[in-house]
Each structure stands twice: as structure tokens, then as C-alpha cells.
Amino acid sequence: MFELGEPIWRSTIVIFDEISLPKPSRFFKRQLSVDGIRYKANVASWSFYIPELQLKLLHSFDGHCHCISKGAPSRTDILNGRNVLSTDRYTVKDWQNVYKKTVARRTAENFVSAVRLQNAGIGPKVLDVAFIRTFNAFYNSNPTWTCGLIIENLYKYPRKAQSTLQDLERAGVIPDRINSCIRQQIHGYVSDLNSVIGVMPTNADKDICELSSELENEIHATLHQHNQYA
Template sequence: MAKKIDDVYTGSVASKYDEVRNRLPRWTREAGVIEPVLRRIPPGSSVLDVAAGTARWLPVYKELGLKVTLTDASADMLALAAEKAKSLGVSARVEQISAIDDAPFPQAETVVTTNFLNWISLADVETCLRKMRQTGAGTYLLMIAYIPQNWSATRRLRARLRISWKNLRTRLGIREKGIYHLHEEQDVRAMFRRVGLTVIEEAVIEENHKKRVTFVTAKPTGELPVVTIDEVIVAKDSVVIDGKSYAIKAGTWALYVPELEMKILRAADGNCAYEHPLAPDPATVRAAPADQKFRRYTAAEWASSIDKPVLERAAENCIIADRLARHGFGAALKAAVVVRSYRQGDSGKPTHSAGMILENLFTYPRRRDVTETEFRKVGLIPDRYKSCIRQQIRGYVSDFNAVFGVMPQGAETEVAALRGRMADHCAAG
């Protein structure tokens, strides 16, 4: 029977740990990527090494003069770590703490863990990260492996079969190790978002036929970044952004720039605008009786959609996108966007506009479609004709805008705050 990970690294496994691994080429590759990142830790600051084992990184910690706390579930591994610290002249605090129980970690400014997060389930990884967050650290340096979300279904299956074969040998007692958990990239990224961590850097250690091994630098999630664009000039199939031309996918209410992963709302006079061959002319709508029908909507309804300030709608879209991403129902939101000068064609009247930057859904793995019930449970109201539910991309919601578009419930304060920040960026400079 396979041992729990907390019970694996004892006895001879612990005593021979460094000797065995120092001979592995993988060990050298890891050090080549990880050590330069560790050396960015501010000298003299405090670091918590979770599941530290025999304290592999002590020489780097000594070099930086860090205040070191080493934790591990294995008393045998910690005894070796304490001995190594003594031999190096490092005054390290050593505590036997499991990464996945209720015992809190000591406070620290930086948290480090390597070669651990794939030996526990993703639910336990989340537990571990939440405990780490309670340390008050400002930086998290985490080694984790996953199946990349852009791998084909066949390649993903082969990777899982290879890991399953290794785990079977472990369960049969042929291998003296724990069970290896091969996480999915989209699940890992969603988990980081749930625990309030933003990945700011990711260094690939290696990618093979089973997985991609990465060393992640993450920080507590703060305010959504706002990207400022000085000028956008829109043509039929392209757009010029700050002097550079890009191909676009044009929609009724927004245009998408694939190369930049950017969605920009159409705008006129600071409000939302639309463009479609079957849509009524805005001037005609405004002059018509309020109850006159233009296709499925009345003139009053069409007019109300273009009376909404474009910054407000962009802020709503960002809140919608964030809620979807947090539940695995949409693309990850990277930034809000403000456009100081937006024109439809070279001769168009300049106005301001806004939008957002999202990860590319076509790189995400296919999932079952989001249901209306799931959609509503995350605090979102579908558009009137539920296009957001009917027209998903690979099982993810992407279509927010319509005459009566998707709306976030109870988000007035969030929308107002983000709209204010975007307005400040639009006015600055």
C-alpha cells in the first residue's frame, strides 16, 4: 500500500535523500532555474521554507543572510536539515509542521516550497496555500507541475497513463514513494485565483511527455491593472493602436484584437455604441416613438443601450469576467483597458473608450458548457435572449454585450470603484 506523503521521507529514505538526488540531472536543471529566483529575495528578510526536507536551499539563504524557518512533516528530514544548518553556520528555526493540517505556519515575508505540491491532491494544495497566505508573506515562490491546457486530448491522455503506471507501481510497493498528482493547468490557475494569489512570473524548469514543471513567483492579488492606450482608429477588419496595425474580429458592441488578447468596446460621445448591418441607425432610434419596434427591441430599449457610459460598461464587463474566471467558467482577466482617443475611421469623431485583456479561450481545454443555473449562482444575470449561454467558446462564457447584456448582481460598489480608476487613467497624461 502506498504511504501518505507525510510518512514517506523517514529512515533510510531521509538519510539517503541528498546523496540520491544530487546525482540526478533533473536536480541540476531545477537548481539552474530556481537559485537565480531565490537570490532576488531581499537580503536579511525572513523566509519560510515549507516541506523543506533536508533544506536544499540553505546555501542560498546563507548567502543572502535570511532569517530562515524550515518546516516539514518528517522529523527525520528536519533532523538532517538542522544538522546541515549547523554545519553551514546558519541560525535556522526548525519546526515539524505538516503543510496540510490545521497547525499554522510562522509569519514570514517570503514563502518557498519546491518538490512538494505534486505529491498532494489539488484540494490539499489549496489548503496548503491558504495556510501560507496566513503568514502575511508578500511573495510566494512555488514549484509545481501540470498538464498544459494547450496540449491535445491524446497527449493529455498519454501523460495521465504514464503517471498512473508509476503510481500503480508505488501502490504495489515496487517504488518507495508517495502518489504523484498530475494537476491540470487551468485548475492550478483557478486555485491561485481562489486563494488570492496572482502569478507574476513563471519559469519553466522542463517540459516532457508527462508534464510541464514550473517555478512560479506569486504575490497577493491586488487591484486589477489598468492599461492605457492613447489612440485607437477602427477600420473594417483592422485597428490601429498607438500607430501599429492589428487584425481584429469585429462584433456588434466590441472588437477583439487576438494578438493582444484585448477586447475594446465600440464608443460614441463617451457612451456605448453598436455597429451591425441589421441594427437600426442610432439617429433613427433616437427620433422614433419610444415604443416603435426595431427587430426585437423598442426604440427606447435601443436608446437606453447607447446611453450607458462606456467606462461603466467596461467596468461591468471586468467584474463579469472576474466572476466567471474565479469559478472556471471564463477566461482569466488580465487587465482593464482605457482608450483616451477612440475613432471609427480616420475622419471619425474622437471619444474615449475602454475594454479588457483576457486570456485566449482557444488555448483552454474543452469543457462541458456552463448552464444557466451555474451562471446565475456566481451572481450573474444572463442577457435577455441568453446568447451568453447559447454561444459559448469551448464551454466557457465569452459573450457579455447586447442591448440588454449580461449584468453582475450586487456589484454597484465594485463597478463604481473600477470605473473611477479607469476614468483617472483616461484623464491622466
């Protein structure tokens, strides 16, 4: 693990060489490997958190957002336009949009939202941005890459009153479509930002595009450098 020289977004891109996420089992239900060292992890539908490293990373399928929920529709079906949805909560287009979104773009969206939540006192402190050069996941036969945020562990925060939709509005953040960010708080703080239509910052298109582009450039430069010496 090492850090790129110049900080971006008032943070640093912290780079890890490799993370391997095995298929959940009785023995590996909450474990994964980071640069050859095994850590405990909290694995959710759209992301996973490694408390010891304070890493919250997105599930990635060939560099795009992915959902491992049992109820999630097949990527192949959705991207080919087949309606295999069992409910009308989301449309095929909704699922296509999130499956086509790069994890770099979603990381930029999450970064802006998370910083606003932190500044409003209803989210964890954002420490850095993380990039994983090689991400091996049980759901993807091809190694890929992923990224996410380094954020403080909310389970170590003292409990406070539950955050409200009004708190998010004042922070400049739009809740996810089904308000899971409100229902699934940790000690009164907003933690769950990802969904089919996830949490988003308001009036932040310019910042998101700039941050996403900067992260993509750093990723491509790092991968190019890595390939030269591979």
C-alpha cells in the same frame, strides 16, 4: 503604450495612445491599427478582440456604447425617441439605455461579471483594464476614446463541457436578455457579455459605481495630462 503607476481593481489600467478601426472591406475585414502597428482583430457587434494583445474593447461613439450590427437602429432616431424598431424584442427605452451608457460604466460592469465567471471556472482569466486615449472608428466622424478588458484568449483554452444558465446563476451573473452568452460560447466558456441588455453581475451596484468612477477619474486625468502636452 504604458501603464499608470497604481493598480486599481487588483489590476492595472493599461493605456494605448490610439486605435484606428477602418470600415470592413475585402482588404481590411479583420485588421486595425494599434499605436501605428497593424493587428488582426475579431470584430463583433458591440466589441472587438485583438488576440495578439488580448484586448477586448467596446465600440464607442463619443464615449458611449455603440452597436455596429446591420440591424441596429440609428442612434439619432433612438435618442430622439423615434420608434424605428422592426421587432418587439427590445423597446426604444432599452436601446436608449445602452446608447446612453458610457463605455467606462460598461467596462466596470463587464469587469465584475468577468471576474466572477473566471472564479467560477466558466470564463477567461481577466488580466487588466485597458483605456484607449484616441479611438478612430469608421462609424464616427469624431475621434473619441474607449476602454475594455485584457483577457486571455479562449481559443487557446482546452475544450470543456458547455456552461449552463445554472452555472451563471451560481457565479452571481445574470445572462443577457436573449441568452446569446450561452449560445455563443468558446470552448465551453462564456465570452459574449455585451448586448442591448447585456450580461450583468448580481448585487454589484456599489462595486460597479466605484469601479466606473475610478476609471472615469483616471481617464479624465490622463486626457487632461495629454492635452497639456498636445
